[in-house]
Amino acid sequence: MTDLSHLRVDFPILHQQVHGEPLVYFDNAASSQKPRQVIAELTRYYELDNANVHRGLYELSNRATDSFEAARKKVACFIGAGSADEVIFTRGTTESINLVAQVWAAQFLKAGDVILYTGMEHHSNLVPWQLAARRTGAVLKHIPVLDDGTLDLTLLDLLLTEQAKLFACVHVSNSLGTINPVRELCAKARALGVTTLIDGAQAAGHLPVNVRDIGCDFYAFSGHKMCAPTGIGVLYGKAEVLAKMEPWHGGGEMIESVTLEASTYKAAPHRFEAGTPDIAGVIGLGAAIDYLESVGIEKIHQHGQELTAYAMQCLAELPGIRLLGPQGDRASLAAFALACAHPHDLVEFANTHGLALRGGHHCTQPLMKRFKVPGTSRASFYFYNTAAEVDRMMDILHRAVTFFS
């Protein structure tokens, strides 16, 4: 199995005891840990370069602006964007999607238009569209999820039609681990003139992402799930699409000229970045990308697949377990329900042994209803996790089964 355990020295947080036992952090789908390289870059920035960007003519501001815009270029490279101008900084996936669901939807959706999403979307890729539908009179439809945790593509021709003006789809499901065929879906959408938004929260930093290869109009992701600081994320938007969009927030940095009555605005990406940005967050995201690229995204992906395959195989032996999501190609998480214990009880038990699992609906309530479970327990991995940690998890879960039975 691909072994990346030598990288654990880069993650100070992993080397602690929780309730007297070594921490096993298996909640990476909620948020990843940060390597010392990223933490050090934040410190370096605040101790040496900190200043507001874009408007200064002095040394610190020039340095801050250079690092800030260099990070934008790194992001563009990282996701294969055509240009750094296609990279808009946001707080995270949720804000990225809301930007599109507010600005783009208000301009281009009208009553009766269809917004198509899927039955496995995160609340962050559902609720913004529900709000947009309420404002515009657009109609919501969704592609259902099959029992094996993949999309029911037999219904695609029926649902993805010219009436659909927007198609929003998660790249990797945070509740099932499904990797959706976004390239094929976007190709079909594009042929019909349907605008596409891909929620890449669980994909970026976990598997190779190339937005031009995927062919989407928008791609959203969060830094905090890929080794970057909290509070920073990205909306990629295709240049032609961004060029047609009205401003979102008004304020400093996004204007060209302002009078007391009216204003004119810059072009993308600055048009969509009103106010002082999260400068340290952006620079930290750049450092995280440097780190991930030094490890290698392909290697990270391979490690995740192998570790998950191993975990799935171990978990399958637990009495009364039901594993959710597809069997074959999948992302690095395992979600399950145990007959003897509700997820909350299980997660509470795990915590007393230093194991961090997540239990609940994982912000996918409709999916929980679909699978008729009140919630699931989820172990989600990143490259610093090891097979030995999976073994520890299994030991703890076996004890939990005894405890609750």
Next chain:
Amino acid sequence: MTDLSHLRVDFPILHQQVHGEPLVYFDNAASSQKPRQVIAELTRYYELDNANVHRGLYELSNRATDSFEAARKKVACFIGAGSADEVIFTRGTTESINLVAQVWAAQFLKAGDVILYTGMEHHSNLVPWQLAARRTGAVLKHIPVLDDGTLDLTLLDLLLTEQAKLFACVHVSNSLGTINPVRELCAKARALGVTTLIDGAQAAGHLPVNVRDIGCDFYAFSGHKMCAPTGIGVLYGKAEVLAKMEPWHGGGEMIESVTLEASTYKAAPHRFEAGTPDIAGVIGLGAAIDYLESVGIEKIHQHGQELTAYAMQCLAELPGIRLLGPQGDRASLAAFALACAHPHDLVEFANTHGLALRGGHHCTQPLMKRFKVPGTSRASFYFYNTAAEVDRMMDILHRAVTFFS
């Protein structure tokens, strides 16, 4: 003069040479520097506690959630809010104002209603209302600025009437240093049933702020201007007002229940905080407040006033200088125009001597037009600045006058 120079050891960034001379950082109104206590708290958080908040049942997530919500209480205390539920975390002042200009305005403004602001607003408190006016048909009016840099309150009775549904006003002007009588203005607005928003970007962390004493409905400010990390800010909203407001962004954390068709939402503040928040930013803001309170806001304010008075007195002796803003009670910044040099040339000159000044319109283009200047040069101070630094500035400015004359 109040001397707080012993605090300079807390600010690593200040102890560096720029172009061979010691850095003098006088661009605090754009962004403040960060004490090692705040930087250390970020590191501590990432090295020990980092996890997503609110949804975990394990140790790290509990710790992160506790620190996160403790910071909300600190903010509430810091600004005298009635409850922590009145504190919404945003990216900064700009996002805070846009939240109100989108949600509140969409619900409560109709065509013909007046939005009243002032002639000294930052673009961030102008453009959002211009966009809101375009959407709702509301009409924009403003209170003009007098030659001495104060508001022309003789026009108040004419402008602040029942027709005005919203009054937006800057607490402390970033271009003039004016401290507006927000308490009196809000009292008058309240008597007429006019909703009030105060832009506190330059006030919070610089002078004592008590939102209940001010009596405003909304108060917006940025962490990065008061020793906190970049990317975090606050919108205070009065409980009764927030209770009537629709959600803003849709996504995780802000929902109660979600189906594939519709959703219900939590109450404030979580209703307005969709998605993973900037957890480290919030905790860093808490640490910044701890730091500022250990110094004492009263003392910070007094130091600022004294240092500014000294700077104004020195500056007045420069040949061909024009000082902007009020003479008496004012905030800790000095803005001026020199006959012999355009602000950009002056700031460029200053930079070669390690002095960080800002030159330009300071995101207040209408105010520059009002005073018939293309822009100004601005020195803005914080408690770690000293009279000796002002002396260095004067030395450099005198040399600049010689150079450009």
Next chain:
Amino acid sequence: MALSDDLRDLYQQVILDHSKSPRNHGQLTDCVHVHGDNPTCGDEIDMYVKFNDEGGIADIKFDGQGCAISQASASMMTIKVKGSRRDKAMAMLKDFRSVVTGEGSVQDEDALGELILLEGVQKFPQRVKCAMLGWRALEQAMQESAKES
């Protein structure tokens, strides 16, 4: 290892037993029906309460899904409040809240009976809302019946 002991306290046999075989489980008709949920966890409860003319609790059943704590708490509660006068039920609600939060003082410990076993929740503040789920639904049902009459 202290936390493991706390965990054992939290999940005592009686509690696990109630959660696996909840008493008064099911639905009632012609009653006040309240749906309660825990948005963060996805726990849900449906509480069905029949009040008598004095506002006392004539019959009560519940339904739904949730963790052991919420199920056991609701199950034990129904046993204790069935047949209680309104003020008595209100007092128990107040006392029970003190038991699980550790805040305030318990007035009548005897009335709570085995509900006292849920004291272990104090060590797990995140679970207070689980323990209170059924009680909050009952409280709401009592409020609604008061409004109607």
Next chain:
Amino acid sequence: MALSDDLRDLYQQVILDHSKSPRNHGQLTDCVHVHGDNPTCGDEIDMYVKFNDEGGIADIKFDGQGCAISQASASMMTIKVKGSRRDKAMAMLKDFRSVVTGEGSVQDEDALGELILLEGVQKFPQRVKCAMLGWRALEQAMQESAKES
């Protein structure tokens, strides 16, 4: 101290002189008028250009406010381009951009004359847009005149 030397280079006497007494300052009527600005700085320029029948620059004046670099650059530019053929002016624009950015090679240094003095801008990348402000306005004016004819 190297930067102080660079600064002296940037603000040579000739440059300061042009910025204080800009040549061809003022307005023209019956001409192509372009307004240019530097949103970040607040610098503004109004460029007035009269074209002859072949698209050459018959007369040019400018107006506005800005830093020494933008004013001097515009002033020097008007002297050099006045009376130029269209292709010549275009070539100078390209060469001048190379001079201030340090990117690309200068084809005809002689044509630029004292504009070469603005080479010092290379050391101050933030000021490139100042040096180019007038030139961008001229470029736009040429484009508009091309469209019209």
